[in-house]
Amino acid sequence: MNIVVTVKQVPDTWAEKKLDASDKTVDRKSVDNVMNEMDEYGVEEALKIKEAHGGEVTVVTMGPEKAVETIRKALSMGADKAVHLTDESLHGSDALATSAALAKVISTLSPDLIITSSEASDARGGVMGALLAERLGLPQLTQARKVTVDPGANKVSVERLADNGYALVEATLPAVVGVVEKINQPRYPSFKGIMAAKKKPLTKLSAADAGLDAGSVGLAGATSTVVDAQPAPPRQSGTIVKDEGDGGAKVAAFLAAQKLI
Amino acid sequence: MPAERQLPSSEARELIELTATMCDRELAPRVTEYEAASRFPREEFAVLGKAGLLSLPYPESFGGGEQPYEVYLQVLEEISYRWAAVAVGVSVHALSCYPLATFGTPEQQEEHLPRLLSGDLLGAYCLSEAHAGSDPAAMRVTATATDDGYLLNGTKAWVTHGGAADFYTVFARTSSDTRGGISCFLVDAGTPNIRFHPPEKKMGLTASPTTQISFDDVAVPASRLIGKVGQGLSIALSALDSGRLGIAATAVGLGQRALDDAVAYAKEREAFGKAIIDHQGLGFLLADMAAAVESARATTLAAARRRDAGLQYGRAASVAKLVATDAAMKVTEDAVQVLGGAGYTKDFPVERYMREAKVMQIFEGTNQIQRLVISRHLARG
Ligand SMILES: Cc1cc2nc3c(=O)[nH]c(=O)nc-3n(C[C@H](O)[C@H](O)[C@H](O)COP(=O)(O)OP(=O)(O)OC[C@H]3O[C@@H](n4cnc5c(N)ncnc54)[C@H](O)[C@@H]3O)c2cc1C
Ligand SMILES: Cc1cc2nc3c(=O)[nH]c(=O)nc-3n(C[C@H](O)[C@H](O)[C@H](O)COP(=O)(O)OP(=O)(O)OC[C@H]3O[C@@H](n4cnc5c(N)ncnc54)[C@H](O)[C@@H]3O)c2cc1C
Numbered sequence: 001m002n003i004v005v006t007v008k009q010v011p012d013t014w015a016e017k018k019l020d021a022s023d024k025t026v027d028r029k030s031v032d033n034v035m036n037e038m039d040e041y042g043v044e045e046a047l048k049i050k051e052a053h054g055g056e057v058t059v060v061t062m063g064p065e066k067a068v069e070t071i072r073k074a075l076s077m078g079a080d081k082a083v084h085l086t087d088e089s090l091h092g093s094d095a096l097a098t099s100a101a102l103a104k105v106i107s108t109l110s111p112d113l114i115i116t117s118s119e120a121s122d123a124r125g126g127v128m129g130a131l132l133a134e135r136l137g138l139p140q141l142t143q144a145r146k147v148t149v150d151p152g153a154n155k156v157s158v159e160r161l162a163d164n165g166y167a168l169v170e171a172t173l174p175a176v177v178g179v180v181e182k183i184n185q186p187r188y189p190s191f192k193g194i195m196a197a198k199k200k201p202l203t204k205l206s207a208a209d210a211g212l213d214a215g216s217v218g219l220a221g222a223t224s225t226v227v228d229a230q231p232a233p234p235r236q237s238g239t240i241v242k243d244e245g246d247g248g249a250k251v252a253a254f255l256a257a258q259k260l261i
Numbered sequence: 262m263p264a265e266r267q268l269p270s271s272e273a274r275e276l277i278e279l280t281a282t283m284c285d286r287e288l289a290p291r292v293t294e295y296e297a298a299s300r301f302p303r304e305e306f307a308v309l310g311k312a313g314l315l316s317l318p319y320p321e322s323f324g325g326g327e328q329p330y331e332v333y334l335q336v337l338e339e340i341s342y343r344w345a346a347v348a349v350g351v352s353v354h355a356l357s358c359y360p361l362a363t364f365g366t367p368e369q370q371e372e373h374l375p376r377l378l379s380g381d382l383l384g385a386y387c388l389s390e391a392h393a394g395s396d397p398a399a400m401r402v403t404a405t406a407t408d409d410g411y412l413l414n415g416t417k418a419w420v421t422h423g424g425a426a427d428f429y430t431v432f433a434r435t436s437s438d439t440r441g442g443i444s445c446f447l448v449d450a451g452t453p454n455i456r457f458h459p460p461e462k463k464m465g466l467t468a469s470p471t472t473q474i475s476f477d478d479v480a481v482p483a484s485r486l487i488g489k490v491g492q493g494l495s496i497a498l499s500a501l502d503s504g505r506l507g508i509a510a511t512a513v514g515l516g517q518r519a520l521d522d523a524v525a526y527a528k529e530r531e532a533f534g535k536a537i538i539d540h541q542g543l544g545f546l547l548a549d550m551a552a553a554v555e556s557a558r559a560t561t562l563a564a565a566r567r568r569d570a571g572l573q574y575g576r577a578a579s580v581a582k583l584v585a586t587d588a589a590m591k592v593t594e595d596a597v598q599v600l601g602g603a604g605y606t607k608d609f610p611v612e613r614y615m616r617e618a619k620v621m622q623i624f625e626g627t628n629q630i631q632r633l634v635i636s637r638h639l640a641r642g
Contacts, residue, residue, distance in 0.1 A: 072275070076275070188279065188282070188283050188308070188311075188312050189275075189279055189312070190311065190312045190313045191276055191279070191312060191313035191314065191317070191326050192313055192326075194272050194275045194276060194279065195272060198272065
């Protein structure tokens with residue numbers, strides 16, 4: 001199995017997320033950046049499939065220079081090699097441009113299976129898996145809480161999370177699978193893994209190396225523009241009803257006034 | 262404010278980050294409950310072991326991480342920051358491996374070190390006895406030579422991980438020569454005729470079991486003698502030089518934690534219309550705490566760097582243990598003061614830090630014994 005797993009570096013979950021005032025893109029410089037936590041599950045699943053069926057796990061990321069830290073984390077968990085697409089011109093890419101760039105890189109790796117997580121914690125588009133499948137012309141199995149690969153039959157089946165249970169869906173390989181965090185318990189890297197990661201192959205690609213047309217990516221190529229953004233207003237304190245024998249009536253009156261009853 | 266670290270390599274930085282993440286996720290959520298219930302976190306040690314954190318200072322060829330003490334000690338600090346008893350355990354494990362790793366024959370190391378360093382096993386160090394703590398040469402446990410090995414008899418005391426460990430590094434008397442009659446043995450936990458007493462009821466470090474261990478004709482093969490017959494006391498003291506660095510680092514981590522908790526509280530808590538940290542009398546107390554933690558770290562790492570450079574470090578290790586554990590005691594006590602009445606309750610962890618700091622001034626040589634070591638160096642030098 002030749003498995004590609006996409007990982008994204010995001011601002012630390014606990015950090016206050018801000019937009020850069022000049023171009024309204026996510027400010028990645030003033031905060032600690034970490035591997036998108038959901039991607040740890042993607043990497044874990046890729047490693048488990050490799051351990052069961054053999055093969056190789058390649059990590060793919062698009063992001064600034066610093067995103068190499070996230071690549072190294074995936075390598076120290078046990079992935080075999082990595083491709084880092086990084087270029088000033090990619091800054092500000094929207095979901096469409098990101099998917100085009102990733103698809104271009106991934107197609108050169110001719111994977112049997114592509115694993116993404118269902119959502120990155122910064123932009124939270126939750127779309128990348130679907131976009132990649134569409135661009136690569138592959139079946140997409142998203143929201144997977146369990147993945148079973150049968151390389152002999154050239155098949156992958158997943159339990160797809162649904163409101164009241166799950167749907168069993170399957171596809172032929174190659175396919176794109178998007179995983180949710182119920183799927184496994186990601187391993188920690190080991191110290192030996194950290195040391196070994198230094199020696200694993202890492203290919204750094206510029207937009208030109210990847211064969212991307214500068215006008216189609218980055219802020220320049222974005223099909224949408226962030227015009228304005230405001231931080232969410234702090235939550236207002238609630239209305240306190242004092243029960244002086246008529247508490248129930250007061251609550252009812254309040255709900256009626258809000259047109260809730 | 263987290264500790265500002267100077268680390269010698271990028272892998273050391275990643276190692277520290279891995280430790281911090283793992284301890285935040287695996288240790289921090291459990292420490293209060295386990296300490297209150299005197300429950301030993303064996304599974305959590307296994308998680309640390311799997312990541313390679315139980316064998317950092319030992320050679321790569323035997324499965325260790327081959328990290329300098331400068332790095333290993335800062336890992337210990339990060340562990341202690343979340344759970345002092347676990348850091349003590351990691352340090353005691355390293356101490357228990359030391360005699361074999363340093364004085365064992367190549368054959369013994371080949372046979373036993375890989376499993377001791379695998380991360381799956383946990384070690385214990387049996388030197389003290391009820392009447393022989395500060396003066397280990399007064400020990401009475403005997404190892405009597407037989408045709409193919411030794412028979413151990415007597416009772417060891419104060420064994421950290423007693424009953425929970427997988428192997429025991431035991432010091433016992435092979436002759437009546439006070440200092441030259443002690444030898445060192447590597448004993449598996451499952452060896453017949455070992456009896457573990459119930460854990461001591463301690464004021465702190467309650468998640469870490471400390472027990473007496475009785476040996477009643479415990480047969481140990483000759484191949485388990487570490488070093489030469491009679492070399493035991495000098496092996497024990499040499500191991501303690503390294504062990505003391507571990508305890509010093511554990512104390513630094515605990516002190517840093519108490520400082521951080523105190524500062525966080527002092528920024529939130531108001532009295533006389535302003536945050537208490539803005540009252541100079543309290544701000545200065547916090548400043549002294551910060552100075553104590555930082556000088557303890559500097560002293561500890563200075564000793565570690567001497568060790569890493571292959572220089573004599575016994576005196577420096579005693580200075581570090583003395584300075585760092587006294588600092589931890591002062592800082593944790595002051596943290597209780599900063600939290601006021603809240604600090605005196607079990608709703609906040611600072612009272613536990615204070616109880617944990619106390620034992621660090623006692624084990625691996627009381628701080629009086631550290632002064633004894635330092636002053637003897639001064640007298641000799
Ligand atoms: C304020 C704001 C406004 C935005 N406005 C728009 C907009 O108007 N239109 C628009 O199209 N986009 C917009 N974006 C989205 C932004 O461009 C996304 O960051 C980018 O497209 C990636 O999508 P995502 O983070 O939502 O990924 P998701 O789809 O949530 O990520 C799912 C998974 O896909 C993979 N993945 C995602 N990105 C990468 C990557 N760079 N490298 C490797 N793997 C990756 C990871 O496995 C990830 O877990 C906006 C973002 C912000 C913060
Ligand atoms: C929680 C815990 C865990 C421990 N774990 C281990 C372990 O894993 N393995 C192990 O072998 N031991 C262990 N110990 C034992 C520990 O090392 C001893 O308790 C310590 O060395 C002190 O010995 P003692 O208790 O017999 O005190 P004593 O030696 O009786 O000392 C009593 C007091 O007299 C002082 N004193 C003694 N001699 C002198 C002197 N010459 N000059 C000035 N003052 C002196 C001491 O400083 C102390 O204040 C542990 C102890 C505790 C509490």
